[in-house]
Amino acid sequence: GAGVSQSPRYKVAKRGQDVALRCDPISGHVSLFWYQQALGQGPEFLTYFQNEAQLDKSGLPSDRFFAERPEGSVSTLKIQRTQQEDSAVYLCASSRRGGLEQETQYFGPGTRLLVL
Amino acid sequence: AQSVTQPDIHITVSEGASLELRCNYSYGATPYLFWYVQSPGQGLQLLLKYFSGDTLVQGIKGFEAEFKRSQSSFNLRKPSVHWSDAAEYFCAVRASGTYKYIFGTGTRLKVLA
Numbered sequence: 001g002a003g004v005s006q007s008p009r010y011k012v013a014k015r016g017q018d019v020a021l022r023c024d025p026i027s028g029h030v031s032l033f034w035y036q037q038a039l040g041q042g043p044e045f046l047t048y049f050q051n052e053a054q055l056d057k058s059g060l061p062s063d064r065f066f067a068e069r070p071e072g073s074v075s076t077l078k079i080q081r082t083q084q085e086d087s088a089v090y091l092c093a094s095s096r097r098g099g100l101e102q103e104t105q106y107f108g109p110g111t112r113l114l115v116l
Numbered sequence: 117a118q119s120v121t122q123p124d125i126h127i128t129v130s131e132g133a134s135l136e137l138r139c140n141y142s143y144g145a146t147p148y149l150f151w152y153v154q155s156p157g158q159g160l161q162l163l164l165k166y167f168s169g170d171t172l173v174q175g176i177k178g179f180e181a182e183f184k185r186s187q188s189s190f191n192l193r194k195p196s197v198h199w200s201d202a203a204e205y206f207c208a209v210r211a212s213g214t215y216k217y218i219f220g221t222g223t224r225l226k227v228l229a
Contacts, residue, residue, distance in 0.1 A: 004159070025200070042120075042206050042219030043160070056215045091160070105217070107152075107159035 002026075005106035006092050013082045013113045021077045021111045025094030030076050033105060034067055035091040043091055047088070049075060050098040082115045118143045118211050122220035129197050130228045137192040137223050139207030150208040151181055166190065168174075177201070178217065204228045219227040 005024045013019050025032050025054040030051055032086050035043035036059075045059040051072035060067070064083075069075040079086055119142040141147055147190025149166040171183040181192045190207060192220055207220045 033215075035217075035219075040221070042221050043206075045218065048215040058216065065219075080126045093160075104162050104165070107161070107162075107182045109157070 001054050004092055006090075006108040006111050009109065010112050010114075012116065014116055015113075016081050016082045017085060018053055018078065019113065021090050021109060021113070023075045023077070023092030025073065025075070025092070025110075026096075026106055027073075029066075029094035029096050029106075030072075030098035031095040031103075031105075032069060033093040033095075034075070034077050035093065036061075037089040037091055037110070039088070046077070046090075055098055055101075063088060079113075084115050087113055087115045118147065118209055120209050120218050120220040122205075122207055122209050122223050124223045125221070126224050126226065128226040128228060131199050132196050135192075135194045135197045135201070137205050137207075137225070139145070139190045139192065139220060140188050141190065141207075141209045141213055142188065143209060145212060146177070146185065147224075148210040148212065149181075149222070151175065151185060151190070151192045152206045152208060153203045154206065154218075154222075155203040163205075165194070193196050197225075197227055199227045199229060201225060 007022045034046040037043045041060040047067045048056040049069040064080045066078045089110040091110045093107045095103040095105050121140045151163040152160040163179045166183045204222045206222045206223045210217045
């Protein structure tokens, strides 16, 4: 595809429900990032993948959050037992190369999660 | 720890006026610096970035930013604002040797006709 896509675009979950958010990066992009953007805030880093390897997960707020990228392309962010404080927009970004190269990140439109 | 501060939450300018959005960072060494724009319903788009070299960087849509090490600042400027520039602007920093990007809280720009 032409850009990063994310699905679903909107998700309403009841408190305690598990959710899975999908990110399709730009084809061939090695690096993939997940961010959480609360209302009125800037994006906050959650985790980073280089191909299928999760090299940094320091931003995941709790062990209820889990991300994977098993084949080095599509990634899924899973949130177990959702809480109201998980309500936010979840952004995915990809970049062409891996490692610590200083490259442009291309962001998807985000998934807006509302936990009731 | 690294941090980014955008002191202005909201800025309103008239169309055709000049614009400066402030960004201050906290980091011991020279960081990698970025400005992004987020329009409603759109993903974040990179306006410009600074890694090294010339401290005045040019970006897309007529934006520029100047890195000032002595002030730990990376302010975004545009000489003449267009109505389509109304959006939210985020400054971000990435410390060398890390994968983690840190974003400021954003400045929402309103443009008056």
